[in-house]
């Protein structure tokens with residue numbers, strides 16, 4: 001029978017170790033994708049990620065067809081799907097790249113046990129990370145809880161060179177009836193209709209492996225020089241925007257590592273900073289691997305008793321970008337409109353939700369999960385806990401971002417705010433992050449009627465800060 005390659009968030013042909021090993025086995029390949037939203041504990045994808053997934057699978061199928069194969073799609077619990085496929089095709093071997101979430105690991109273990117019992121070899125690989133969670137350990141053999149020593153440790157570890165793209169991917173070895181029971185991509189209904197809220201994304205993003213490679217090249221050419229200093233300026237668009245491509249494995253971190261390192265001459269600082277962000281991604285995956293409940297339970301158990309005060313109206317204002325704090329509103333609207341938000345602004349809006357609105361970070365995590373194209377189980381949950389102060393190596397809770405000074409520091413001329421909050425486009429720079437301080441005639445000339453066409457701040461910064469600190473003190477004193 002054929003070699004079965006099961007694609008899972010590794011939607012690429014180059015540097016795909018499971019695919020390469022299956023090709024090297026000499027058998028024809030059955031290339032499989034399973035949309036599994038029903039296995040126990042598997043979290044269904046959010047809306048934006050589903051849109052990306054559609055294009056990602058479409059691109060993968062096209063690339064496979066160019067090399068003489070195709071993608072076969074099924075839907076349902078993975079264990080049942082694989083069982084059925086094994087019955088009908090009697091594969092010579094099963095190949096996949098590993099996953100790191102508890103629910104998915106459980107699925108993979110169960111499948112592997114059944115296949116092994118039938119005498120079918122399963123071969124699994126690292127296709128997702130620079131280094132897998134268990135490879136990076138401190139001197140005591142324990143996982144690192146703090147990023148800096150983790151980064152130092154991995155800096156000394158070699159990164160395997162990326163594998164070339166196979167030249168041919170032979171198909172066949174399965175009965176033709178197999179395709180009758182498979183699904184078409186359209187059957188999965190991953191893209192929204194009525195309304196098609198994702199329509200604007202089409203002009204902003206190209207999905208798939210080739211687009212990921214092009215984005216990497218463009219970034220190394222244009223974005224990397226100056227990255228270390230410009231990465232915090234949201235209007236500069238100085239970061240790679242590779243995150244959705246990485247999320248779906250359209251590019252692998254080893255490819256990024258080697259491409260960036262090869263061009264590091266003369267821009268060592270920028271390259272080191274950029275690659276340290278890619279290492280953060282590995283670190284988040286390690287944390288998720290070691291804390292399966294990262295998205296639902298505070299790692300620091302003390303925070304389980306935190307007294308959240310947030311109300312639904314405030315949460316809704318935050319979601320819609322109507323808090324009255326321009327940098328927060330710009331970020332939330334960038335997210336809604338483009339499916340992505342700049343990292344500095346993610347930190348500001350997250351801090352605002354948790355601290356100024358005293359809202360449970362899990363509400364924010366869930367909103368990001370639904371609206372981010374790069375929504376990632378490890379990166380999203382870890383970063384929310386980081387902001388909320390409950391994760392390992394987190395920002396301390398009492399460090400509370402002032403949304404006005406953050407805006408003035410990182411968006412000094414208000415270009416970012418103006419791009420996403422058009423109501424404020426004509427407000428002169430000194431007031432663009434604090435419209436409430438603008439004199440009446442300035443507001444009038446800029447066409448702003450506070451409380452009518454742009455909200456007054458929904459909370460007062462000073463009072464909100466005191467309330468958050470009070471809640472944190474109460475938590476500390478209670479223990």
Ligand code: FAD
Nearest residue numbers: 239240241242243277278281343346374375376379380383
């Ligand atoms: P670059 O600056 O070009 O970085 C390159 C790559 O490094 C990124 O694509 C990403 O894979 C990785 N990276 C960068 N920063 C981080 C970080 N802080 N943590 C982990 N990996 C990082 N990132 C996601 O990929 N998915 C998420 O769901 C997600 N949720 C977040 C939620 C919050 C509250 C915060 C504060 C951050 C979150 N991030 C998330 C991390 C970060 O904001 C994005 O990875 C980054 O903005 C993506 O843009 P980029 O590709 O241009 O980044």
